[in-house]
Amino acid sequence: MAKKKSKDTESTEEKEKKDDKIDLDFVDDFVEDDFIDLEEELDLLDTEDLDKELELEEKLIDKDEAQKQLYLSCGIHIGTKLLSGDARRFIYRQTNYGLYVIDLTQTDKRLKIVAKFLSKYVEEGSDRIIVSSVRRYGKEPVKKFCEVLGCRAIVNRFIPGSLTNPIIDTYVKDASVVVIIDPHADKVILREAQLARIPVVSLFDTDDTLVGIDLAVPANNRGKKALGLVFWILARQIMLELGKISSEDEFPYTLEEFTSKIIPVYRQEQTPPQQRQQRQQRQRR
Amino acid sequence: MSLKKNTCFCCGRAIAPYEAAVHFPCPQCGDVTIWRCERCRAMGKTYRCLKCDFEGP
Numbered sequence: 002m003a004k005k006k007s008k009d010t011e012s013t014e015e016k017e018k019k020d021d022k023i024d025l026d027f028v029d030d031f032v033e034d035d036f037i038d039l040e041e042e043l044d045l046l047d048t049e050d051l052d053k054e055l056e057l058e059e060k061l062i063d064k065d066e067a068q069k070q071l072y073l074s075c076g077i078h079i080g081t082k083l084l085s086g087d088a089r090r091f092i093y094r095q096t097n098y099g100l101y102v103i104d105l106t107q108t109d110k111r112l113k114i115v116a117k118f119l120s121k122y123v124e125e126g127s128d129r130i131i132v133s134s135v136r137r138y139g140k141e142p143v144k145k146f147c148e149v150l151g152c153r154a155i156v157n158r159f160i161p162g163s164l165t166n167p168i169i170d171t172y173v174k175d176a177s178v179v180v181i182i183d184p185h186a187d188k189v190i191l192r193e194a195q196l197a198r199i200p201v202v203s204l205f206d207t208d209d210t211l212v213g214i215d216l217a218v219p220a221n222n223r224g225k226k227a228l229g230l231v232f233w234i235l236a237r238q239i240m241l242e243l244g245k246i247s248s249e250d251e252f253p254y255t256l257e258e259f260t261s262k263i264i265p266v267y268r269q270e271q272t273p274p275q276q277r278q279q280r281q282q283r284q285r286r
Numbered sequence: 287m288s289l290k291k292n293t294c295f296c297c298g299r300a301i302a303p304y305e306a307a308v309h310f311p312c313p314q315c316g317d318v319t320i321w322r323c324e325r326c327r328a329m330g331k332t333y334r335c336l337k338c339d340f341e342g343p
Contacts, residue, residue: 114314121311214330
């Protein structure tokens with residue numbers, strides 16, 4: 002019995018020794034492998050490039066968001082209560098008050114396309130691009146736009162025959178594109194451009210029709226901030242297309258320079274006696 | 287001698303030389319010259335570029 006017990010103890014000791022050896026081998030292997038893996042992993046975990054990519058993506062997202070906020074703050078998306086059949090494809094939704102809202106993505110896309118289109122015709126000091134505005138809020142943006150790019154601005158009354166009658170002094174000989182703000186208000190120049198076979202680019206609100214227009218930009222053409230923003234973006238994009246500036250930040254003009262300084266009548270400061278009179282009138286009613 | 291006939295991109299009709307038609311490069315790609323006849327222009331019909339599928343006006 003004693004011999005058997007001694008044999009059992011020996012066998013267990015041997016087994017333990019073997020297990021220890023195996024464990025040690027494993028540990029050694031594991032440690033060696035670990036070291037190799039760590040080095041490889043450190044190489045793999047070199048996330049500087051990834052961080053840069055992420056930063057770029059974040060910047061792009063921020064830029065898009067900033068652009069969107071700029072559009073919204075200037076009210077470029079606000080349409081009218083009327084909707085024409087031609088404007089249906091540019092509409093995003095209708096508000097509870099009945100106003101139609103213009104799709105901002107389409108506006109942004111079209112502005113870039115128009116800038117690309119106009120950049121082919123821009124020549125400083127030539128009359129190839131004619132920009133016209135009868136609206137009061139559109140006069141200053143148009144003037145500034147033409148000053149920056151060297152186009153011809155028609156801000157006052159458009160003399161009939163300026164595009165069709167060569168006898169007149171105001172006849173524009175080499176007009177290639179006409180840019181108008183409102184197809185309803187600028188209908189004289191629109192009709193003349195049709196007769197003279199000149200392509201027309203126009204801002205397009207929800208109540209306008211596409212009659213005689215060759216390229217439309219869906220945008221609010223009544224607000225002064227919206228008009229200023231449209232022409233500011235167009236000027237900036239054209240400069241980019243022409244290669245005069247390398248990035249959008251290099252554009253030397255501000256948005257305020259493009260917006261009209263006219264104060265609407267309902268926002269003009271009223272004197273106290275006037276206000277009193279108005280109150281009295283309201284009370285009488 | 288053969289005359290090159292330009293066709294309208296909206297209706298596909300051949301454009302007569304006396305018509306008040308208009309032609310301009312495609313606003314998006316700039317490679318294709320788009321032609322619009324007088325009638326389609328007056329009605330505000332849509333045109334489509336053959337190369338880039340840009341739909342206007």
